[in-house]
Amino acid sequence: MREERPEDPTPEDPVVITPCPNGPLLVRGDVMIAPEPGAEPQKPPRRVVALCRCNMSSIAPFCDGSHKLANFRTRPPRYNIGSPREDADESD
Amino acid sequence: MTTTPVRTAAPVARGPVSTALLSVLTGPEDTPEAAYRELASAVENAVETTQDVLADEDLQLSLFLLYLLHYGPAEFVTGNREWDPELLRIRAVLEARFESELRERVPMPDPMPQDGTELVDTMFAITGGAEKPTLATWLARHPSEEILREFLIHRSIYTLREADPHSWGIARLRGRAKAALVEIQSDEYGGGRPDRVHATIFAQSMRGFGLDDTLDHYLDLVPAPTLASMNVMSLFGLHRRLRGAIAGHLAAFEMTSSIPNKYYGRAFRKLGYGEDVTWYYDEHVEADAVHEQIAARDLAGALAQEEPELLQDVLFGAAACLYVDGLMGDHMLECWSNERSSLREVEPAAAL
Ligand code: FES
Ligand SMILES: [Fe+2]
Ligand SMILES: [Fe+2]
Numbered sequence: 001m002r003e004e005r006p007e008d009p010t011p012e013d014p015v016v017i018t019p020c021p022n023g024p025l026l027v028r029g030d031v032m033i034a035p036e037p038g039a040e041p042q043k044p045p046r047r048v049v050a051l052c053r054c055n056m057s058s059i060a061p062f063c064d065g066s067h068k069l070a071n072f073r074t075r076p077p078r079y080n081i082g083s084p085r086e087d088a089d090e091s092d
Numbered sequence: 093m094t095t096t097p098v099r100t101a102a103p104v105a106r107g108p109v110s111t112a113l114l115s116v117l118t119g120p121e122d123t124p125e126a127a128y129r130e131l132a133s134a135v136e137n138a139v140e141t142t143q144d145v146l147a148d149e150d151l152q153l154s155l156f157l158l159y160l161l162h163y164g165p166a167e168f169v170t171g172n173r174e175w176d177p178e179l180l181r182i183r184a185v186l187e188a189r190f191e192s193e194l195r196e197r198v199p200m201p202d203p204m205p206q207d208g209t210e211l212v213d214t215m216f217a218i219t220g221g222a223e224k225p226t227l228a229t230w231l232a233r234h235p236s237e238e239i240l241r242e243f244l245i246h247r248s249i250y251t252l253r254e255a256d257p258h259s260w261g262i263a264r265l266r267g268r269a270k271a272a273l274v275e276i277q278s279d280e281y282g283g284g285r286p287d288r289v290h291a292t293i294f295a296q297s298m299r300g301f302g303l304d305d306t307l308d309h310y311l312d313l314v315p316a317p318t319l320a321s322m323n324v325m326s327l328f329g330l331h332r333r334l335r336g337a338i339a340g341h342l343a344a345f346e347m348t349s350s351i352p353n354k355y356y357g358r359a360f361r362k363l364g365y366g367e368d369v370t371w372y373y374d375e376h377v378e379a380d381a382v383h384e385q386i387a388a389r390d391l392a393g394a395l396a397q398e399e400p401e402l403l404q405d406v407l408f409g410a411a412a413c414l415y416v417d418g419l420m421g422d423h424m425l426e427c428w429s430n431e432r433s434s435l436r437e438v439e440p441a442a443a444l
Contacts, residue, residue, distance in 0.1 A: 020385045022216075045288075046279050050382040058354070063381040065350030068220070 022074050024050035024063035033061065099308045102168035103157070104438060107150025108134040109186075113157055116179070121171035128178045135182050139189040146193060146419060149436075151186060152319035156311075158183040159326035163253060165307070187327055194324065198415045200407060208397030215340075215388050215410060219347040227421040228352035230429070235359035242434050243356075244298055245310045246318045246424065250325070252298075252307050254291040255280035257322070260329035261338040267398055269339060272390035276346070276383045290379075293372045300368035301360075313435040317420040324416045328409055336402030339395050340409030343387035348414070349380035 015029035028048050032041035050063035054072035057064045102118050105111040112131035116123050135154075142148045160166045161174045173179060201218055205211040231243065250257075255277055262273055282288030295305035304310075328338035357373035367374075392410070396403040427434035 020389065023385055024381065026382065026385055046379060046382065047283055048275060048279070048382050048386065050385060059378055062378050064354060064377045065381045065384065068216075069351065 019053075019074065019077060020050075021076075022072055023067055024052055024054075026050055035061070097306045098165045098167055099306050099311070100167045103153065103308075103311045105150075106153045107138070107148075109138045109150050109154045110157070113154050113182075117157065117166075117169045117173060119170065123171075123176075123178075131182060132178075135185050139185060142189070144193075145190050146197075146320045146416065147316050149316045151190075152316040152323060155183070155186050155190065155323045155326075156319045158186070159323060159330070160308075162326075162330060163256060190323065190327060194412050194416075195408070198408065198412045200411055204407070205396075205403065207400070208393040208395075208403070211396040211403055211406065212388050212393040214407065215343055215347065215392055218407075218411060218414065219344055221414075227425055228355035230425060231359045232355040232362070234428075235362050237363065238433075239428050240359060240363065241301065241303065242428075243424065244301055244303055245435060246314055246420065247294070248298060248303070248305075248310055249308070249314055249318055250322045251294040252291050252305065254294060256291075257325035257329040258338055258342045261335055261342075264332045264335040265339065265395065267394070269391050269395035269398060272386050272394065273339065273342070276342070276386055276391070279379055279383065290372070290375070293375060297369045297372045300365065312438045315423065315434070315436050317416075317423045321416050321420045324412055328412075334405060334409070336395060336399070336405030337409030337412065339391050339402075340406035340411075341413040342409075343392040343406075344410035344413040345417075346380050346383040346387040348417075350377050350384065353377050353380065 013029060015027065015031050018026040018028070020026060026048060027050075031044065031049070033044055033049070034041040052060050052063040052067070053074070054063075054067040054070055056066035056070045056072070058066065102114055103110075105114050109131070112127070112134045116127050116131055119127055138148075138151055139145075142151060145151055157166075158179060161169065161176075161179070201214050205214040231239065258273070259277055262270060262277065265273055278284075280290050282290070282292070286292065298305040325338070325341060328334045328341050353373045353376040357370045357377065360370050360373065392406050396406050424434045
């Protein structure tokens with residue numbers, strides 16, 4: 001179990017991650033980001049951040065809109081959180 | 093330094109309407125009936141005879157000044173004019189002409205989306221053209237001191253008040269759309285940190301470039317398309333009826349921002365400018381990649397879902413943003429690629 005930090009989110013204000021179709025992951029809430037494994041976590045400069053998932057961004061791990069130039073396409077979400085994995089769309 | 097100094101001198105009139113308006117605004121507090129009558133007849137005449145409201149220097153300046161009463165500060169104005177009924181009446185006459193020309197000229201997508209989900213796709217489709225931004229890529233390829241100076245001057249009219257016109261919309265929205273607008277605006281206003289307010293970061297860029305960051309300092313130099321870009325936001329923001337349009341305007345603005353700002357930053361860096369000047373642009377590459385998603389989905393999309401009768405206006409606001417800002421960009425590009433200044437010449441008396 002990790003130690004309680006003063007900036008830990010309260011249970012009423014959890015971190016929420018929203019995958020945007022054909023774009024980044026929006027992350028809301030009180031998060032820290034470690035730029036790479038083992039690096040010191042840092043507090044992002046804004047309350048909502050967009051994490052790149054197309055690997056084209058010039059400011060990774062943040063999104064810089066480049067996914068649009070790359071015509072990046074995401075798959076629809078695979079399963080509903082809380083449902084068994086088997087419930088996923090079996091079309092592929 | 094977190095606030096910007098204030099312009100004290102009245103701007104130079106550009107025709108009969110702005111002449112009559114400025115004589116009311118700077119005249120005695122107890123405006124003589126004759127001054128109102130002169131203004132009213134100049135306006136009646138102008139809205140009938142103007143060929144192109146968006147390019148009309150006299151009318152765009154007049155609208156800008158009437159809206160300025162709501163934003164402030166306007167030190168050159170005598171008395172308390174914000175709710176002067178005669179000025180509001182005049183403004184309504186100008187706005188009716190302005191809005192009807194926008195409705196006529198702004199190209200709307202065909203077919204129209206039918207619900208909030210389709211609207212989000214349409215928004216990404218109509219803003220897609222800006223993925224290869226001509227003005228921004230041109231600037232990154234041909235930056236010069238003179239051109240970047242002009243660019244900052246055009247942008248200063250809105251950006252020293254960045255986000256303010258869209259904030260009028262907050263009180264007019266509900267639910268998910270309201271929360272989305274607040275989430276974006278909170279970031280525009282620095283998330284509670286005065287030194288991170290976007291308008292303040294922009295003021296720092298201007299100073300770093302050697303320009304004056306006084307609000308409206310360069311008003312006399314900017315032509316109608318630049319004023320129209322600001323006026324369209326004020327028109328949408330100040331009317332509850334047009335709350336769909338102000339939401340759509342912000343969404344289109346945010347959705348066409350990250351990629352151009354990357355090129356703008358590059359242009360300033362090419363000339364050797366440092367972080368004090370480029371921070372504004374770097375900040376917008378990152379921030380607007382976030383704002384784009386929130387604005388398209390949670391603001392525009394959710395608003396069209398929750399208030400379907402606003403769908404058409406959300407799209408109109410977005411399309412108007414692209415159209416009017418396109419005119420402003422075209423003007424700059426046209427002038428610069430023909431080695432002309434994109435700014436107005438001011439009479440020596442009014443020289444800055
Ligand atoms: S997801 Fe936006 S740049 Fe990669
Ligand atoms: Fe901003
Ligand atoms: Fe933004």
